[in-house]
Structures are given as structure tokens and as C-alpha cells.
Amino acid sequence: MAVKNKKLNLKDKYQYLTRDMAWEPTYQKMEDIYPDERFEGIKIVDWSQWEDPFRLTMDAYWKYQAEKEKKLYAIFDAFAQNNGHQNISDARYVNALKLFLSGVSPLEHAAFQGYSKVGRQFSGAGARVACQMQAIDELRHSQTQQHAMSHYNKHFNGLHDAPHMHDRVWFLSVPKSFFDDARSAGPFEFLTAISFSFEYVLTNLLFVPFMSGAAYNGDMATVTFGFSAQSDEARHMTLGLEVIKFILEQHEDNVPIVQRWIDKWFWRGFRLLSLVSMMMDYMLPNKVMSWSEAWEVYYEQNGGALFKDLERYGIRPPKYQDVANDAKHHLSHQLWTTFYQYSQATNFHTWIPEKEEMDWMSEKYPETFDKYYRPRYEYLAKEAAAGRRFYNNTLPQLCQVCQVPTLFTEMGAPTKLSHRQLVHEGERYHFCSEACCDIFKHEPEKYVQAWLPVHQIYQGNCEGADVETVVQKYYHINIGEDNFEYLGSPDHKHWMSIKGEKPADENQDAA
Amino acid sequence: MSIEIKTTSVEPIRHTYSHTARRFGDKPATRYQEASYDLEAKTNFHYRPQWDANYELNDERRTAIRMEDWYAVSDPRQFYYGAYVGNRAKMQEQAETSYGFCDKRNLLTRLPEETQKLLLRLMVPLRHVELGANMNNSKIAGDATATTVAQMHIYQAMDRLGIGQYLSRIALMLDGSTGAALDESKGYWMGDQLWQPMRKLVEDSLVVQDWFELTLLQNVLIDGMMFPLVYHKMDEWLESQGAEDVSMLTEFMRDWYKDTLRWTNAMMKAVAGESEANVAQLQQWIDHWEPQVYNALKPLAEASVGVEALDEARAELSTRLKKVGLQSQGVSA
Numbered sequence: 001m002a003v004k005n006k007k008l009n010l011k012d013k014y015q016y017l018t019r020d021m022a023w024e025p026t027y028q029k030m031e032d033i034y035p036d037e038r039f040e041g042i043k044i045v046d047w048s049q050w051e052d053p054f055r056l057t058m059d060a061y062w063k064y065q066a067e068k069e070k071k072l073y074a075i076f077d078a079f080a081q082n083n084g085h086q087n088i089s090d091a092r093y094v095n096a097l098k099l100f101l102s103g104v105s106p107l108e109h110a111a112f113q114g115y116s117k118v119g120r121q122f123s124g125a126g127a128r129v130a131c132q133m134q135a136i137d138e139l140r141h142s143q144t145q146q147h148a149m150s151h152y153n154k155h156f157n158g159l160h161d162a163p164h165m166h167d168r169v170w171f172l173s174v175p176k177s178f179f180d181d182a183r184s185a186g187p188f189e190f191l192t193a194i195s196f197s198f199e200y201v202l203t204n205l206l207f208v209p210f211m212s213g214a215a216y217n218g219d220m221a222t223v224t225f226g227f228s229a230q231s232d233e234a235r236h237m238t239l240g241l242e243v244i245k246f247i248l249e250q251h252e253d254n255v256p257i258v259q260r261w262i263d264k265w266f267w268r269g270f271r272l273l274s275l276v277s278m279m280m281d282y283m284l285p286n287k288v289m290s291w292s293e294a295w296e297v298y299y300e301q302n303g304g305a306l307f308k309d310l311e312r313y314g315i316r317p318p319k320y321q322d323v324a325n326d327a328k329h330h331l332s333h334q335l336w337t338t339f340y341q342y343s344q345a346t347n348f349h350t351w352i353p354e355k356e357e358m359d360w361m362s363e364k365y366p367e368t369f370d371k372y373y374r375p376r377y378e379y380l381a382k383e384a385a386a387g388r389r390f391y392n393n394t395l396p397q398l399c400q401v402c403q404v405p406t407l408f409t410e411m412g413a414p415t416k417l418s419h420r421q422l423v424h425e426g427e428r429y430h431f432c433s434e435a436c437c438d439i440f441k442h443e444p445e446k447y448v449q450a451w452l453p454v455h456q457i458y459q460g461n462c463e464g465a466d467v468e469t470v471v472q473k474y475y476h477i478n479i480g481e482d483n484f485e486y487l488g489s490p491d492h493k494h495w496m497s498i499k500g501e502k503p504a505d506e507n508q509d510a511a
Numbered sequence: 512m513s514i515e516i517k518t519t520s521v522e523p524i525r526h527t528y529s530h531t532a533r534r535f536g537d538k539p540a541t542r543y544q545e546a547s548y549d550l551e552a553k554t555n556f557h558y559r560p561q562w563d564a565n566y567e568l569n570d571e572r573r574t575a576i577r578m579e580d581w582y583a584v585s586d587p588r589q590f591y592y593g594a595y596v597g598n599r600a601k602m603q604e605q606a607e608t609s610y611g612f613c614d615k616r617n618l619l620t621r622l623p624e625e626t627q628k629l630l631l632r633l634m635v636p637l638r639h640v641e642l643g644a645n646m647n648n649s650k651i652a653g654d655a656t657a658t659t660v661a662q663m664h665i666y667q668a669m670d671r672l673g674i675g676q677y678l679s680r681i682a683l684m685l686d687g688s689t690g691a692a693l694d695e696s697k698g699y700w701m702g703d704q705l706w707q708p709m710r711k712l713v714e715d716s717l718v719v720q721d722w723f724e725l726t727l728l729q730n731v732l733i734d735g736m737m738f739p740l741v742y743h744k745m746d747e748w749l750e751s752q753g754a755e756d757v758s759m760l761t762e763f764m765r766d767w768y769k770d771t772l773r774w775t776n777a778m779m780k781a782v783a784g785e786s787e788a789n790v791a792q793l794q795q796w797i798d799h800w801e802p803q804v805y806n807a808l809k810p811l812a813e814a815s816v817g818v819e820a821l822d823e824a825r826a827e828l829s830t831r832l833k834k835v836g837l838q839s840q841g842v843s844a
Contacts, residue, residue, distance in 0.1 A: 006689060007687065007688045007689060008683075008688050008689060008690050012690065013683075013690075016679060016683070016690050017675075017676045017679050017680075018672075018676075020679075020690075020693060020697070021638050021639055021642035021675050022639075023639060023697065023700065023701060023710075024701075025714045025717070026710075027710065027711040027715065028714040028715065028717060028718050032718045033714070033717045033718060035562075036562040039561070057673075057676050058599075058603075058669055058670075058672050058673030058676055059603040059606070059607065059673060059676070059677075061596075061669070062599040062600045062602075062603050062673070063603060063604070065600075066596040066597045066599070066600030067600075069592070069593040069596055070597070072593075073593060083521050106552065109551055109552075112661070112665070113551070113569070113652075113653055113661065114653070116649050116650075116652035116653035116661070116665055116668075117653030117654075118653075119649040119652075119653070119668070120646050120647075120649040120650040120653060121562075125642070128649070132649050132665070132668055132669065132672070133669075135653075135665055136592070136666075136668075136669055139662055139665060140593075142546075142550060143546035143547075143550075143591050143592050143593070144592070144593070146528075146545045146546050146550070147542060147546065150527070150528070150545055153525065153528055154523035154524065154526060154527075155521070155523055155524060156524075157524075159528075160525060160528055160529040161528065161530055162528070162530075163530055163549055163551070163552070163553075164529070164530055166552065167552055167553060167554050167555050168554075168555060173555075176552065176555075176557065177557045180552075180556055180557040180558055180568060181558060183560070184557075184558040184559060184560040184561055185561055186561055187562075446558050446561075447558075449558050449559065450558070451555045451556070451557050456555075476529065494524075
């Protein structure tokens with residue numbers, strides 16, 4: 001036996017237990033075994049420089065995760081047995097869960113698939129193993145979310161067919177196209193998009209609002225899931241940071257490529273998060289913090305520090321972050337007033353905020369709410385009171401890239417609609433912003449493929465030409481149950497009967 | 512006598528998700544059902560993958576096997592993530608006891624030098640085969656569409672990493688955690704003639720594109736001969752060499768293999784049972800790969816327990832395949 005008598009330290013031991021199992025192939029060529037590693041132009045000089053972001057062997061993984069699962073499912077069982085849904089702050093809260101289950105949970109599954117893929121694509125075994133662990137974690141999140149919300153689905157509408165809706169419903173193409181974009185990219189872009197831009201830079205603006213929202217609103221099942229997933233998320237964030245530093249340290253030619261990806265994915269993520277902004281400000285009866293506060297803490301401060309740290313690699317903060325920073329005063333209000341008009345085609349309800357809520361928003365948005373948005377709600381409330389609850393029957397113009405309706409306004413000009421257009425190979429394309437238009441210009445061949453829900457309806461690809469048929473038959477939104485105004489909805493009546501405020505039409509939940 | 516706690520009874524408006532109800536009816540569903548069916552995106556994909564523009568994301572055509580509904584392949588163990596890690600946590604607890612015991616009593620280092628060398632040459636290099644299996648199963652999990660199928664493969668991928676780590680620990684126990692024994696063992700993998708056919712086979716498997724061909728090759732054909740050969744027949748042979756304590760360290764692999772037979776058999780049954788065309792395709796792949804697997808393991812068998820043992824393992828596999836209407840060589844034994 002070779003002479004070597006120094007005991008391995010933890011780091012080296014972990015390397016022996018992971019990447020040392022790999023070898024230099026001689027019967028097949030590297031580029032045949034790892035065909036996807038080069039086409040993006042990223043240069044990796046030496047995979048051995050990869051720092052394992054965490055050191056978890058499989059035996060420890062099984063052990064820790066099993067303990068977490070055991071505790072989590074004990075809470076789920078207790079929650080269901082004691083009808084925990086009756087203890088939430090208000091049934092309006094459940095609409096945040098509807099948005100989560102149809103908008104976010106399918107992304108967890110897509111992440112499982114994406115990380116399984118990159119868990120094979122890299123020639124560096126250390127990176128592969130870290131990605132595979134995230135793959136199986138993401139599967140966990142996708143599945144535990146189904147279980148966390150299973151009980152809600154039994155007592156509220158709008159949660160019943162989330163994966164089906166995710167593939168079809170107009171606003172769900174925002175998260176779907178986001179993840180399709182990442183999964184259809186190469187492995188390095190996928191990690192820059194999801195591990196770095198999403199998990200590391202923006203996760204506190206997605207995960208935390210939903211889970212804190214659950215905590216503030218008495219949703220024990222979801223918040224327990226949140227706590228249970230926290231240590232997984234911490235691992236994923238560590239991976240995100242390691243990925244970006246590793247790529248940047250490997251070769252200077254990687255810097256401009258990564259910078260472009262950061263610009264793109266910051267913006268893609270920011271647009272996706274606009275859905276979260278309205279959830280935070282409008283859908284949580286007990287509010288955690290405002291979107292604008294969250295953006296300041298989690299992006300402007302934390303993100304600011306991060307990009308300061310990355311300066312030494314030649315990376316600057318994302319292009320158009322000033323637009324995003326300015327938008328924090330408007331975003332949630334612009335989104336909610338839009339969704340309010342299109343509730344006939346969503347799997348969740350909308351409503352006009354109550355007086356105390358409007359006062360809260362005046363306080364949180366002193367420069368904008370009273371001036372631009374309160375008058376809209378007052379008008380809409382008056383219309384609703386006169387029996388003319390407003391629904392917009394014209395389908396919205398969607399942005400070719402982010403697929404949000406072109407509803408945003410120009411930076412510094414909150415009454416001027418932000419809209420760009422571009423003719424590419426004889427076709428005209430529309431965008432919500434300069435940033436989305438930029439993304440398109442760089443990869444037109446990708447974004448011309450986008451499956452835009454409104455176009456698809458007009459082209460007759462959604463089982464009908466009128467909204468009602470599309471909503472019911474194609475989307476599987478149960479008309480009069482899942483959609484429309486919250487006040488007077490079955491969820492609302494049901495909740496009142498739980499609270500003993502007024503008997504509901506049917507005696508479905510009576511004690 | 513029983514005590515009765517009064518609770519409010521609450522009637523649900525539905526018993527499960529619509530996508531679960533479409534398959535199983537609107538009745539309380541199992542955790543496996545709610546976690547495993549129809550969760551993945553199926554249609555309206557936005558962009559073609561830049562790494563493979565011939566297909567869409569989640570494209571069923573990534574394999575030549577055709578299923579009316581891939582959810583016909585499901586897991587008899589009903590493993591969703593929670594059930595999976597729960598099961599493996601129990602298995603690892605037992606393994607930990609054995610490894611701890613072995614380590615504490617110096618059961619491996621007490622073996623004659625020659626026997627230690629046998630372990631490093633004949634058993635520990637299998638950690639590299641495990642890493643290949645890990646990579647292959649991760650690819651399959653990324654390419655397979657139905658969640659029931661994809662999740663079994665990510666579990667399998669992580670299991671193989673785990674088994675590779677257990678094998679590595681055998682070497683670390685032998686060298687007192689210096690890494691020297693692992694280096695020596697890797698040298699055999701890279702250069703010893705005994706391992707070259709196997710290393711070639713593993714490298715060849717890493718360029719297989721069709722994910723079902725790959726699961727057949729990896730999880731049915733390679734494992735189907737290798738696990739019985741190594742962890743049963745070689746295990747008995749090691750016992751005859753005075754190394755019966757090693758058995759404690761491979762118990763995990765034996766239990767694990769028994770467990771995976773349940774899902775691999777069920778998968779083969781469902782896929783072969785679907786159509787004649789599938790049977791023909793599977794048969795073609797078996798004809799191509801099965802003899803290569805046999806030849807790859809032959810030097811290992813010759814250097815240890817003998818070729819008859821490999822023939823028996825081959826016959827075992829043949830019997831399994833025959834049950835689903837597939838033929839393979841080697842009932843000659």
C-alpha cells in the first residue's frame with residue numbers, strides 16, 4: 001500500500017467521497033460524454049478549483065432530511081385533523097396559496113427536472129453532485145407543497161388543478177416561460193439564472209414573503225413547510241454564490257457573458273416577482289411588510305452589498321436596476337388593479353382593499369398611493385356598489401418576453417404607459433419595457449417562439465373563441481367558484497359560515 | 512373501553528386535486544398519489560432547448576419507447592420524497608452501526624494484507640461504477656417525463672452516490688483515512704486489465720442518448736448481473752477467504768438491490784406490456800448490451816468467485832426478463 005499517513009481533513013475527505021469517484025475517460029471522448037458544456041462560450045480551465053458549497057454525504061442527507069420530513073408530516077397531519085384552515089386570519093389569505101400552488105409549485109418541479117439535467121451535464125463531479133442534491137430537494141419542495149395545500153384544496157376553491165392551469169392560464173405563462181427560458185438554456189446559464197439570480201439574489205423576495213405571509217396569517221401548514229425548507233434553501237443559496245464566483249474566476253472571457261446573463265435574469269426575475277408584490281400588499285389580510293420595504297431590504301441593501309462584492313470580478317449591478325428600484329412605489333398597485341379587472345379569468349379572487357388596508361398603503365406608499373392609486377379604488381368601489389363591478393372584457397396585450405400584460409409605466413412618469421415595439425423578420429413584437437426589448441434583441445430566435453396565451457386564444461388554440469369557454473374548458477377554472485370577485489364568492493360565504501357571521505347558502509362547513 | 516374526543520366534523524367540498532381525481536376518482540388520495548401524478552408541465556412549452564433543438568422540453572420522444580401514458584409506470588414502493596428518505600434513513604442507520612462496529616474493532620485492518628489487497632482490487636473500484644450509475648440516473652431523471660418515472664431515477668441516482676461513498680469508506684477504513692487506499696484502488700480502475708472492459712462499458716453508457724435504453728442498460732442489465740455477482744456470490748467467496756466481516760459492510764447494497772428489483776421489474780412489465788413495438792425495441796437493446804455486460808464482469812468473476820457464478824447471475828437476469836417476454840443469453844448454466 002502506498003505510503004501516505006496523514007489523516008484527511010474534512011474537505012479532502014469529502015472530495016474523496018464525491019469527485020474522486022470520477023475519472024478521466026479514455027474509451028470515450030470528454031466532449032461526447034459532456035456535449036453541452038461548451039456551446040455557451042463559458043471557459044472552464046480547471047474544475048478542480050470548484051469549492052464544494054456544502055459537504056453532505058448521502059448517509060447524512062438521508063438522516064437529516066428524514067428527520068425534517070417526519071416533523072413536517074406530523075404537523076400536516078395535526079393541521080388536517082384539527083381543521084387548521086379554520087384558524088387562518090381570513091379566507092382572502094387563501095388566494096395567496098392559490099397563486100403559490102399554481103404559479104410557484106410547478107416551478108419547483110421544473111427545477112427538479114432542470115437540476116437533474118445539469119447534475120449530468122457538467123464534467124466537474126463536485127458541481128454535478130451539488131446540483132443533484134438540489135434536484136432531489138426541489139422534488140421535495142414540489143411534493144411537500146402539494147401535501148401542505150392538500151387540506152386547503154378540500155375546503156377552498158381555486159387550488160384544485162394547478163399543474164393543468166400552469167400550462168395554460170394567461171398569467172401563469174409568466175412563471176412558466178421564466179423557467180422554460182432557464183431550462184432551455186445551457187447549463188451555465190441555467191445556474192446563473194436559477195442558482196444565482198433567483199435563489200441567491202431574489203429568493204428572499206419570493207420565498208420569504210409567502211412563508212412569512214403564512215406565519216402572519218395563521219397558516220400553520222405552509223409556514224411549517226417554509227421552516228422545513230429553510231436549510232435546503234440555505235444550501236441552494238450557497239451553491240448559487242459558488243457557481244458565479246467559480247465561473248468568473250475561471251476565465252476573464254466569462255465575465256461579459258455572465259454580466260449579460262445577470263442583466264437578463266435580474267430583469268426576468270423582477271418581472272416574475274411583480275406577482276409577489278401584489279400578493280404581499282393586497283392578498284395578505286395580516287401584512288408582513290410592504291413590497292417597497294421588502295425591495296429596499298432584500299434587493300437594494302443586500303443586493304447592493306453583493307454586487308459591491310462582485311465588483312472585483314468586473315461585474316456591475318444589473319442593467320435596469322434603477323428602473324426596478326423606481327418601480328417599487330408602483331408595482332403592486334399596478335398589478336392588483338390589472339388583476340382586479342381580469343378576475344373572470346383567474347383561479348383566485350380579487351377585491352377592493354378595505355379602508356384600513358388603504359390607509360396602510362397610504363402610509364407605506366406616501367408618495368404614490370393617494371395620488372395615483374387610491375382614486376382608482378374609490379372609483380371601482382363606487383362602480384361595484386352601483387352593481388357594476390368592473391371586468392375588462394378586452395384581452396390584454398402581453399409582453400413578448402416576460403408575458404406580463406403591458407401595464408407598467410415609465411420610470412419617473414407614473415401616468416405614461418411603458419411600451420416598446422420592434423419589427424423582426426417582418427413581424428411586429430410588443431414589449432413592456434426597454435429591458436424586455438433588450439432581452440429579445442439579443443436572442444430573437446428564442447423569444448419569437450413564446451407561447452403567448454392571448455395570441456393563442458385569438459388563434460383558436462384554446463378550445464374556444466370566447467373567454468367563458470376558454471376559462472372553463474381550457475383552463476379548468478370553475479366559473480362562479482374559482483374566479484370573479486371575492487365578496488359573495490363561495491369561499492367568502494363558506495368562511496362567514498365558519499366564523500358564524502352569517503349562514504352560508506349551503507350548510508357545507510357547519511359544525 | 513375507549514375514550515371519545517368530541518371534534519367538530521367538517522365536510523370537505525372535494526377530496527383531492529382534480530388532476531388526481533381524474534385518475535383515481537374524487538376520494539381521499541394517498542400521499543404518493545398527490546405527490547407523483549401529473550405534476551410536470553405537459554404542453555405549451557415556450558422555447559426549444561438550445562442543447563437539443565430537435566425536441567421540446569419534457570418531450571416524450573426523447574426515447575424510442577412509446578407509452579400511451581407514462582404514468583402506467585409507477586413505484587410499487589410508493590416512494591415520494593418523504594417515504595424515500597425515511598426508508599433510506601433506516602437503512603443507513605443499520606449501515607452506520609456496522610461500519611462503526613467494524614471500525615472500532617479494527618475488523619478490516621486485522622485481515623491479512625493479501626485479503627485487504629483483494630478488497631482494494633476487486634471491490635472498492637466499484638465505486639467508480641457507482642458514480643457512472645449516479646450520472647446515468649441523473650440524466651434519466653432530467654429526461655423522463657412522468658413524475659412517477661423521473662422520481663424513481665433521482666432516488667436511484669442519489670442511492671448510487673451513497674453506495675459509492677460506502678465503498679469508499681471501506682478503503683478509508685483500510686488506510687486509516689489517509690486516502691492512500693483509494694488512490695491505489697483507483698489505479699486498478701484506470702490501469703488493471705481486470706477492470707478495463709467494465710470501465711469501457713461504463714464510459715460507453717455515458718454516451719447513450721435514449722434515456723430508456725439507458726435505464727435498461729444501467730438499472731436492469733448492469734445491475735442485474737453485477738449486484739448478484741458482487742454482493743451475493745463474491746460475498747460468499749470472500750467469506751471463504753476469511754473476510755466474512757466484509758459482509759456487514761455490504762449489507763446495505765444487498766438490501767438496496769432487493770428493494771430496487773421491485774421497481775425495475777414493475778417498470779419493465781409495464782413498458783414491455785404496452786406493445787409489441789416496445790418489446791421489439793427492448794429486445795434489440797438487450798441483444799446489443801447484455802453480452803457486453805457479461806463480458807465486462809467476466810474478468811472480475813474469473814479473478815474471484817469464478818465464471819460459473821457469473822453464469823448463475825446471468826441466468827437470474829434471464830429469468831427476470833423472460834417474465835416480461837424478453838430473451839437474453841445465458842440460461843446455459
